[in-house]
Amino acid sequence: MTRKNRVLLAVTGGIAAFKAAALTSKLVQANFDVKVMMTNSAQEFVTPLTFQALSRDHVYTNTFIEPDPTHIAHIDIADWADLVLVAPASANTIGKLAHGIADDMVTTTMLATTAEVMIAPAMNVHMYSHPAVTRNMEQLKKDGFIFVEPNEGYLACGYTGKGRMAEPEDLLAMVEHYFIKRDYPNWHGKKLIVTAGPTQEVIDPVRFLSNRSSGKMGFAIAQEAAARGAHVTLISGPVELDTPHGVNRIDVTSAEDMYKAVMHHADNQDVIIKAAAVSDYKPKTSEEEKMKKSDKDIPLEMVRTKDILKDLGQQKKKQILVGFAAESSNIEEYxxxxxxxxxxxxxxxxxxxxxxxxxxxxxxxxxxxxxKGDQIDVPLTSKKQAAKVLLDEVEKLFGDAT
Known part of the structure; x- marks a missing residue:
């Protein structure tokens, strides 16, 4: 098991500190390991106990309080962090950081950390545009700090304008995007098609031919690819599954529908993963009205559907092409x-x-x-984990696609 990514959240003085509490909860729910440190001014708005309950960890507020004598707290958490997020970042703290001032827990830790630092300003619109604040932010950008621009809107002071801290959902997305680029640099920006689920071939208005595919494997692949930073187009047959976050979903019904959708998007893709269980045959004709019951057997003439994987293989240029083979016997041979x-x-x-x-x-x-002749066994596991292994093998081919 790999450890969770670590986020050190620095909360400074401002009414937006209440948003930092919501952000802490969202980070924990997104499976980040979160520690919180607060300035004295931040504690005037929200208590440390709130963040302790949400992060399920000790909250750091004073450089001179050392609960563990074997460690120096501000150095310890500075080294612990993979990413430091200052949210909200007040004009005062931004000024201190720009000039290397270290007079509290937050600023002292910030000088000691070698992790990337992300800053989410929050202040009055006139403060945000003040020349001194502008200079300080420009200096921090030159120093390599990442800024999350504030939103425009109604401010606590009564003004309307730029200065409202980015919403917790947006900050969570920024944090997730940072780790995606760091952990999966080869996937960032890759274009990927995943097909999933069954198809339905119409017999009459109430009957169709289909199969038992739930779409769960294809959806797990799409979800994992999107989490790695790929641009994912999920082309799905009829299933009752929620669309994974960050995935562009196209719903289709028949094998012909899926064929058209895949071929329409195939040319500019880097990877195509055909996980759908597409019907191999369809009725030669479909009735416009419901077929009535009779005492006689009714023959059903079937015709072959288009072979999506075969056609993709014949016309592929640079794509990596992955197919699935669901078999009842002779699995390796087939x-x-x-x-x-x-x-x-x-x-x-x-x-x-x-x-x-x-x-x-x-x-x-x-x-x-x-x-290449390799054979990789993936023992019984969750479809989510199986998707990870499959995409790891796909990544090994990134430099070989022709």
Whole structure:
């Protein structure tokens, strides 16, 4: 297990300190490890106990209070942090940081840390535009500090203008984006198509042919790719799943619908992952009115649908192409054959008859067959974890795509 990313939140004096409490909660819920330090002025607005309850950790308020004699607190938390976020950042604290003044817990720690520092100013509109404050912010930008611009709107002082601290949701997004770029630099900006779910082939207005695919594997891949910084287009058949955060979703119904959607977006993609269980056959004709029950058997003539993976393999240029093979027997044989006949780079194969594998459930076990001849076994695990392993293997091909 890798450790959580660590965020040190510095809260300075301002009415926006109440937003910092909400931000702390959101950071913890997003699985960050959070520590909070406060200036004396910040404690006039919100108590340290509030942040202690939300962060589930000690709150640092005084440079001279050393609860652990084996550590110097401001040095210890300065070294601990992966990212320091000053929110709200008052004009006073910005001025101190610009001039290297260290006269409280926050400013002393800021001089000691080597982590990136993100600053979210919050102040009166005239203070924000004052030449001295402008100079200080420009100096900090030159020093490498990252600024999150304040919003325009109604301020606590009664003025309307720029100076309202960015909303907690926006600050959380900035923090997440920072770690995505740091942890997954190769994925940032990559364009990715993921297909998911079943298709439905209409027989008449109330009947259709489909399969047991839930879409969970494809959605897990889309979610993980977006979390790594990719621009993800998720093309999904009919499923009852929420759209992952940051993913552009296109809903389709039939195999023909999915074919058209994939081909429309395929040319400018870096990676295409075909996780959908597309119907191989469809009724040759579909009835416009409901078919009535009779005493006779009714023949249903079927025709082949378009092979999306095969057509992608034939026309691909620079894309990395990943297909899935859900099989009931001879899994390795069929997967390797599919790898060749579809011109894929990876085939993710799984059993549809073993318990806990494949359709409907939240777990899966995969065997990844690569064009280079590698075979990677992914033992039974969550579909989320299986998606991580699959994307790790895709990343290894980034420099090889032709």
């Amino acid at each position: 997967a390797k054959r599919k790898l060749e006949t579809k011109n894929a780079d990876i085939i993710a194969a799984n059993s549809i008859v073993e318990e806990g594998h494949g359709f409907r459930g939240d777990t899966n076990a995969l065997t990844l067959f690569t064009r």
